[in-house]
Amino acid sequence: xxxxxxxxxxxxxxxxxxxxxxxxxxxxxxxxxxxxxxxxxxxxxxxxxxxxxxxxxxxxxxxxxxxxxxxxxxxxxxxxxxxxxxxxxxxxxxxxxxxxxxxxxxxxxxxxxxxxxxxxxxxxxxxxxxxxxxxxxxxxxxxxxxxxxxxxxxxxxxxxxxxxxxxxxxxxxxxxxxxxxxxxxxxxxxxxxxxxxxxxxxxxxxxxxxxxxxxxxxxxxxxxxxxxxxxxx
Amino acid sequence: xxxxxxxxxxxxxxxxxxxxxxxxxxxxxxxxxxxxxxxxxxxxxxxxxxxxxxxxxxxxxxxxxxxxxxxxxxxxxxxxxxxxxxxxxxxxxxxxxxxxxxxxxxxxxxxxxxxxxxxxxxxxxxxxxxxxxxxxxxxxxxxxxxxxxxxxxxxxxxxxxxxxxxxxxxxxxxxxxxxxxxxxxxxxxxxxxxxxxxxxxxxxxxxxxxxxxxxxxxxxxxxxxxxxxxxxxxxxxxxxxxxxxxxxxxxxxxxxxxxxxxxxxxxxxxxxxxxxxxxxxxxxxxxxxxxxxxxxxxxxxxxxxxxxxxxxxxxxxxxxxxxxxxxxxxxxxxxxxxxxxxxxxxxxxxxxxxxxxxxxxxxxxxxxxxxxxxxxxxxxxxxxxxxxxxxxxxxxx
Numbered sequence: 001x002x003x004x005x006x007x008x009x010x011x012x013x014x015x016x017x018x019x020x021x022x023x024x025x026x027x028x029x030x031x032x033x034x035x036x037x038x039x040x041x042x043x044x045x046x047x048x049x050x051x052x053x054x055x056x057x058x059x060x061x062x063x064x065x066x067x068x069x070x071x072x073x074x075x076x077x078x079x080x081x082x083x084x085x086x087x088x089x090x091x092x093x094x095x096x097x098x099x100x101x102x103x104x105x106x107x108x109x110x111x112x113x114x115x116x117x118x119x120x121x122x123x124x125x126x127x128x129x130x131x132x133x134x135x136x137x138x139x140x141x142x143x144x145x146x147x148x149x150x151x152x153x154x155x156x157x158x159x160x161x162x163x164x165x166x167x168x169x170x171x172x173x174x175x176x177x178x179x180x181x182x183x184x185x186x187x188x189x190x191x192x193x194x195x196x197x198x199x200x201x202x203x204x205x206x207x208x209x210x211x212x213x214x215x216x217x218x219x220x221x222x223x224x225x226x227x228x229x230x231x232x233x
Numbered sequence: 234x235x236x237x238x239x240x241x242x243x244x245x246x247x248x249x250x251x252x253x254x255x256x257x258x259x260x261x262x263x264x265x266x267x268x269x270x271x272x273x274x275x276x277x278x279x280x281x282x283x284x285x286x287x288x289x290x291x292x293x294x295x296x297x298x299x300x301x302x303x304x305x306x307x308x309x310x311x312x313x314x315x316x317x318x319x320x321x322x323x324x325x326x327x328x329x330x331x332x333x334x335x336x337x338x339x340x341x342x343x344x345x346x347x348x349x350x351x352x353x354x355x356x357x358x359x360x361x362x363x364x365x366x367x368x369x370x371x372x373x374x375x376x377x378x379x380x381x382x383x384x385x386x387x388x389x390x391x392x393x394x395x396x397x398x399x400x401x402x403x404x405x406x407x408x409x410x411x412x413x414x415x416x417x418x419x420x421x422x423x424x425x426x427x428x429x430x431x432x433x434x435x436x437x438x439x440x441x442x443x444x445x446x447x448x449x450x451x452x453x454x455x456x457x458x459x460x461x462x463x464x465x466x467x468x469x470x471x472x473x474x475x476x477x478x479x480x481x482x483x484x485x486x487x488x489x490x491x492x493x494x495x496x497x498x499x500x501x502x503x504x505x506x507x508x509x510x511x512x513x514x515x516x517x518x519x520x521x522x523x524x525x526x527x528x529x530x531x532x533x534x535x536x537x538x539x540x541x542x543x544x545x546x547x548x549x550x551x552x553x554x555x556x557x558x559x560x561x562x563x564x565x566x567x568x569x570x571x572x573x574x575x576x577x578x579x580x581x582x583x584x585x586x587x588x589x590x591x592x593x594x595x596x597x598x599x600x601x602x603x604x605x606x607x608x609x610x611x612x613x614x615x616x617x618x619x620x621x622x623x624x625x626x627x628x629x630x
Contacts, residue, residue: 056535056623077539084537091627095532099242109536111235156536 002065003164003196004030004053009062011048011219022048023059024219032163035190035197037210044216046200047168053198054166055083067163084112088157088195092169094149096141096156102128103137106155113160127155130193131185147178154185158195165189167199171206183209240549243522244557251554254518258558258603259565261511266566266599268500270591275486281417282483285456286346287463289449290485292476298445299475301431306469307449312462314454317342318427320447322394324387326377333373335387335423337430340368346452349415356381356406364429366405370420374407381405393443397433400425451479508606511558515610519551523614530618531626540619547615548608555607559600566599567591 011023022045030036038046051057052064055071064071067086074082083089096105106124115123128134131151141149150170157165167186171179187209189195199210207213215222244251289307291297301318308316317339324335340361344350352360352368359381360366369379379385381404388399402425410418435444453462463479470477480488523530533543571590 051624054535077541080534080537080539082537083535089535091532095528097529097532099246100239104238104242108533111239112537117235 002029003032003034003067004028004198005063005065006049006053007063007065009049009052009059009064011045011052011057012060022219023052025062026216026219026221028214028221030196030198033190033194033196034212035186035210036199037207037213038198038200038216039202039204039207039213040216040222043218045219046216049216050166050168050198050200053164054087054089055079056089081112084109084160086162086164088154088160088162088165090150090153090157090165090167090170092172094141094146094153094173096149096152098141101138101140102133102144102152102155105141105152106159108156109160124155124159127159128152130158130189131155145178146174147181150174150178150182151185154182154189158189158193163196165195165197167197169200169202171201171203179203179206236546236549240546240553243526243550244553247522250518250521254515254554255557255561257514258511258554258606259561261507261606262559262562262599262603263565263569264507265504265602266563266591266595267570268504269595269599270566270570270589272497272500273592273595274589277417278419279483279486281415281419282481282486284459284481284483285453286482287451287453287459287466287479288482288485289451289466289477289479290447292467292470292478295448295488297475298442298447299449299477300442301444301446303446303470303475303477304449307451307466310462310465310469312453312455312458312465313451315342315346315452317346317450318446318448319343319450320427320430321391322387322425322430323390324394324400324423325390326385326387331377333421333423334419335425337427338424339427340424343424343450344368346450349410349418350408351410352406352408360405363403363405364426364432365401365403366426367402368406368408368424369404370422371407371409372420373423374404376421379404379407381407391443393440394430394434396437396439400429400433448485508602512606512609515551515554515558515606516613518554519547519611519614520617522550523547523618527621527626530621531623534621534623544615544619547618548611551611551615552604552607554610555604558607559603562603563591563596563600567596 006026006028009023009026010021013020013022026045026049028049038049040046048057052059053066055064055066055074059072062072069082069086071079071082096102097108100108103121103124106127107120110120110123113120125134125137128137131154133148133151133155136144136148136152141152144152150173154170165186170186171182174182183206186197186199190197197210199206201207289299289303291299298320304316304318307313319339320337322335322337325332326335338344344352344357350368357368360368373379383404384401385404386399386401389395402423408420410420412418431444434440451462451466453459459481463481466479467477530543533546534540538546567590
């Protein structure tokens with residue numbers, strides 16, 4: 001079973017009297033444990049596709065099955081619960097809560113579980129250790145560098161042990177060295193922790209760390225690009 | 234409870250905004266608490282009224298006096314047990330802020346009609362034998378350190394009573410009350426002999442009818458007949474130069490308070506206006522807080538926080554503002570309300586309620602108002618957070 005199975009998905013936005021077709025009949029399969037890079041020009045629909053996979057948006061038509069669950073059939077409440085268990089989302093701008101420490105930020109998804117405070121803290125600390133920031137547990141985001149903030153964000157994304165990580169331009173706001181650290185971390189999470197990763201990126205260096213590149217243009221998947229393995233939509 | 238640290242941390246996010254909103258709420262609650270305390274004290278005074286007591290005053294207005302000769306006519310009427318003249322002296326002790334109620338009374342009759350004022354017999358005899366004697370309440374004695382034998386003077390605010398300057402007094406008795414039977418008895422009044430006042434000012438042409446009786450306090454033999462007796466008294470003087478108005482003691486107190494208008498409506502109206510203003514201020518604070526945290530709300534929802542939970546967190550934050558503001562407001566009221574009478578001019582009104590303090594009922598009521606204001610202020614921003622779409626909020630960031 002594929003970790004992600006997108007079938008014939010369309011996403012249309014209504015803008016005044018016009019229909020804006022962002023995704024036009026996309027089909028995409030991501031096998032378990034694969035690291036996929038979604039690339040394409042601005043406005044190609046890659047972030048929209050990522051959002052559909054993450055369950056934070058709904059397609060106009062088509063199905064999206066992630067980890068065996070057809071997320072298009074879930075209610076809002078069910079979708080929220082599903083996201084908390086099944087998806088780890090990594091944002092471009094980290095989006096840490098500024099009034100919480102690094103540990104508290106990582107602990108945030110675990111507040112939705114029945115774990116005790118002690119257990120939550122332990123798991124959050126473990127996640128911080130994985131990303132190499134256990135010594136920064138009590139720091140606030142303003143006390144961290146951009147790269148460190150993104151690593152805390154990754155720790156937050158993995159603390160619930162989701163099967164699938166989705167990353168929207170995770171290195172977009174970082175310098176080259178920090179970007180490299182993040183990509184190495186994602187690589188580790190994929191190889192050692194068997195996380196399926198779907199990453200949107202503009203950066204060819206970032207894309208080169210993925211197993212597979214998929215290219216979108218004007219809402220459809222391209223058939224080939226520069227000799228790298230690509231998928232047909 | 235596990236979300237409480239999250240809520241409290243957000244209150245500290247912009248502590249100036251939080252502190253000023255809480256301070257505003259606290260001042261609002263302090264004001265409402267104080268107003269309700271004054272209203273409760275006035276209502277308690279009315280509840281303390283004895284159904285067997287009537288008060289006769291001048292038919293036009295209580296600021297006019299009646300002929301003293303009316304006493305004998307009232308005393309002779311069926312159903313009347315005892316009659317005493319009582320005049321509001323309006324004397325100032327030391328300073329306006331030290332004001333307390335003080336009355337010139339026909340002592341033997343008056344204290345028979347008001348048995349709740351308990352005076353030790355030896356002190357009462359000493360008082361009766363001293364024209365300048367004063368009976369003061371236990372709370373006054375405590376507040377000003379009065380002891381038996383102390384001398385002091387007071388000058389009235391009422392011009393006819395000032396024609397011979399301040400009156401000199403000697404503390405001859407201190408009265409208490411059985412608080413179990415009479416929980417609302419006022420222990421902050423000073424009484425002296427009506428005869429002393431009368432003989433001091435009588436004959437001076439500047440006094441006019443002020444040498445007369447301000448009120449006649451009457452005890453009837455049958456409380457069930459009080460209304461009939463009242464009607465009969467007024468009928469007796471209908472064709473006299475000075476008509477009278479006789480009513481039960483509680484009606485008299487209510488009418489006295491009505492001199493300053495519909496007090497309850499006034500005070501409650503002020504409280505309502507203040508509460509509405511604070512509702513808007515707090516709602517604005519919450520709206521700003523939620524607008525600033527648009528992305529954060531999107532992140533919480535992305536992490537799996539349901540819309541209902543996110544809404545609850547916003548409401549919890551607003552509720553926390555209400556609780557903090559309400560708590561501080563009630564504490565401020567409890568600390569300050571007993572000292573309000575010391576403010577300029579406040580003593581004139583609040584001196585009638587020397588034991589003014591915030592009751593548990595008023596504290597609970599005003600704290601509940603604060604909590605309701607907090608929740609009310611959070612409703613619109615919370616609804617916005619509930620309805621907001623993740624992708625829209627992330628796009629706006």
